[in-house]
Amino acid sequence: MFYRENGQFKTSYRADQQIFPIVQDRIAMALLLAVALVVVPLTAPEYLLRAILIPFLILSLAALGLNILVGYCGQISLGTGAFMAVGAYAAYNFQARIDGLPLIVSLLLGGLCATVIGVLFGIPSLRIKGLYLAVATLAAQFFVDWACLRLPWVTNGSTSGSVGVAGLNVMGWPIQSPVSKYLFCLAFVLVFALLAKNLVRGHIGREWMAMRDMDVAAAVIGIRPVYAKLTAFAVSSFIVGVAGALWGFVHLSTWEPAAFGVNRSFELLFMVIIGGLGSIMGSFFGAAFIVVLPIVLDNLPYWFGIPVDTALAAHLASMIFGALIVFFLIVEPHGLARLWSMAKEKLRLWPFPH
């Protein structure tokens, strides 16, 4: 009744090509932004910001980056954790070695370093395809893990690869309180989400999707595989790298290579698949699901007042996590984004039958 596009006529190309062509969508988005930018910082308790919202924002940024590679360009990558690590450690090095480098600049430079490494490990994708590629990208993961542990110049000489940053500020504005951290991450997420959305709507996004759907056919109609695949790797690892730098700088503030291990890569791939391959919105859904689920599972016994010892609780959580993932894949292999679009489709008619 409320969500219909009847009577909304587009009279210009601009109107036809907006991201949210329906008025109700634009209103909903504006409300969401208002909540995220104003209501949450004013009202959210510190725990919510620190334990859920900040990890959610940063991981959805990483999932967004990965989704460009896996969901739009069809190149499965199990090395996402490595690209996050490159972003984090590179940004740390810029911050530590160059005095007075602005925070945002070092984060973006970290992203650039991740781009370089990403393109480097993306080159095999021109020859290797599918599951072979997925396993081959693990090479990036293990190589970077090793480099962060063993090469002293990567960690600026600190032992066991553990590094930390302190006193973050953007142009004199300190990023210390959870609220300011939240807003800082949110700003990055908004900018990159808009950027990604426009990229995938545009010329290059179509090239990626053609590559994904069938690379030989795409090459036949004149899409350069080298260019399409490598740009996807570049854009994806840039975003993932920035997310990694944020994860290290803003969320953890002291971290070691284990924070970006192979489990992180799997986790991000879960987000992308549960959220929905090839959907910007899906990355956010997936990240929310994967961030919130373990917290809920950990706290479930306490909420019901059942005393469970920690080891058993951890195993139970792992079991339920695994079972839920299988369940979700079976029920909706196309991810939460698909459920969302089906709900919108239903809503267009509701409450009338036709």
Added chain:
Amino acid sequence: MGFFIETFIGGLMTGMLYALVALGFVLIFKASGVFNFAQGSMVLFAALAMARLSSLLPQWFGFDNLLLANTLAIAAAMVLMVAVAWLVERLVLRHLVNQEGVTLLMATLGIAYLLDGVGQTLFGNSIYKIDVGLPKDPAFILQNVFPGGVLINKEDLYAALVAAALVIALSLFFQKTGTGRALRAVADDHQAAQSIGIPLSRIWVIVWSVAGFVALVAGIIWGSKLGVQFSLSLVALKALPVVILGGLTSVPGAIVGGLVIGVGEKLSEVYIGPYFGGGIEIWFAYVLALAFLLVRPQGLFGEKIIDRV
């Protein structure tokens, strides 16, 4: 020279053990097109079951005979693995027919989490020992050729022999028996196999059970070497480069790949490692496989990938 040969042989033995884990991947991928990330967890689960049952069964039934306990435990663990195979087919694979490879891969990751949780809940999470009577003492060979001879770990030697026997048995099973022929038919073409009356779901249970059996053997051997603990499931990560190097669909590929990776890893660690600060084993295998795939994208013995529009 003696040292080189020693490293080389050590590599071959380790490679054989990698091949054993890799074999599980290949079997399942061949027959169902599923890249089974849960293979490592299956190894852990089987080893946990075997280790715990071999100490629990004598307590329950009040006998004291290591051989009997081990035999019973292996049998019980095998029953468990068949049950796992049946459940996986029933609850997961059946519902995911015709899904994309990456979705199936993620589903097996979910199974991996599930198996890790179930295994450690049922059997506990400390370090357990498996004692199947593999000799622990080292042996020296070729003492008249090199001064001091070449050191060989007898345990590794036995393990490699078991692995080789298993491979031969599996090849015979695949080539000579009716079920093996059906498995190969399913591997070639699901639909064609189904249309001539091969029951797909039963084949999948069989192949996952065989993979479970391979996991059990790998689990026993690795477990008696390293002790049964959670890190055993990470063995799978070491077997992955083996699988892609040998080709996802080839049983001999898994063996040859395993040997190549095993030897490459050991030699690189000893001869190149010191220049990089050590510990390069883990990524060297992957980089080796990656470099190799650049030349042959389908691995050593994999089916040639033909792109059609």
